[in-house]
Amino acid sequence: MRKIVGTFGESMLELSKEDIKNNPDKPQVRFYDDGELIGIFSLETLDVLYDNDMADYDVRFAKKEISRNRENWLETWEDYVKGIAHA
Incomplete structure (x- = not known):
């Protein structure tokens, strides 16, 4: 988690x-x-999946931060998916 x-x-x-758990793929x-949850972004495409009245600045900021560590985010996601599958 990055703050x-x-x-x-x-x-x-x-x-x-x-x-x-709900959408492992x-x-x-x-x-x-x-x-407050203001948005959900796809890790694969950086598309906005949910927008709770985000400003353009919020979208640009989030996409920039996600893209900086995208590979780490995806690796962590996959690790959790594997852990859930073997639990």
């Missing part, structure tokens, strides 16, 4: 175990702003 803290509050990107990242 970004700035002047305007706290933004957080996270992998959700619920998403992994569709890796996605949740984007929170001040504790």
